[in-house]
Amino acid sequence: MKKMTDATSSRAAPTEQGVLRFSIAMTFVLAVVGIGFGIASGAASIIFDGIYSLIDASMTAVALVVSMLITQTMAERRQARLAHRFTMGFWHLEPMVLGVNGVLLTGAALYALVTAVSSLLSGGRELDFGQAILYAAIVVVVAALMALKNRRANRTIRSSFVALDVKGWTMSAALTGALLAAFLFGWLIQGTALDWMSPYVDPAILALVCLVMLPLPIPTIRRALADILLITPPEMKARIDSIAAEIAARHGFTDHRAYVARVGRGRQIELFFIVPRGAPARPLEEWDAIRDEIGEAIGGESPDRWLTIAFTTDPEWAD
Known part of the structure; x- marks a missing residue:
């Protein structure tokens, strides 16, 4: 009975590819839902959240391909067809993917920040707070659960890709929590003396989220550049x-x-x-x-x- 239990545990052990595949699927689902909710509610912050998630999911998919190339080529070097052209392996692709991911996410946040400031200067925008609150609540719960699940899995996997994915889910949970708080505030002040602030809630929270997100990928970019340039640790x-x-x-x-x-x-x-x-x-x-x-x-x-x-x-x- 002990041997059967050990075998079952071994089969159930998480792998880097398995964690990334599930994370990609969940991110794509949330991204599509986010863009849909954003368009329906008129919230640019939710649309940005969906687009940001799409970029993140796309780069995670590329990271998955690189991870598969590295593990397949090193474990089955004689059988891997690409090994004849990449005799030094595929390690160099990993920091490239991480660096490009960081640059794209930083660029998206910078563009959204400019859009938010422009909207603030032009009088803000109206939105359906009910739909926005529903979306934010769903994402906070899902993102928090994904961050906890993947962090636990990475204790044994010890993958930089999975670690970056955990950071992404943690950021998503925290920032969407800020969106939820802002949407609740906007909903509560409707029909009160502060109702004039409602159109500014969405661009204001988008600008704040962008300011928080802008510096977050910088450590990843720095680490990736150091690896690409072969800087000696x-x-x-x-x-x-x-x-x-x-x-x-x-x-x-x-x-x-x-x-x-x-x-x-x-x-x-x-x-x-x-x-x-x-x-x-x-x-x-x-x-x-x-x-x-x-x-x-x-x-x-x-x-x-x-x-x-x-x-x-x-x-x-x-x-």
């Missing part, structure tokens, strides 16, 4: 240098060179060890044993680690 370089120096001292090498980069989920590490000239010859099996020792010290052996180790007596080959 300082903590990663320091750790590899420490391991290489210890190995060099243990085996009598004169020096070492370390080249490291992070590309999406991939870690690219190249190590060159300078062997003293005239050192006694060693069988290839001994050099391979040293490589295994280095690999174990570095850790994290997986399809996402690209580790190259070379030995030479000429420092020019390492520089």
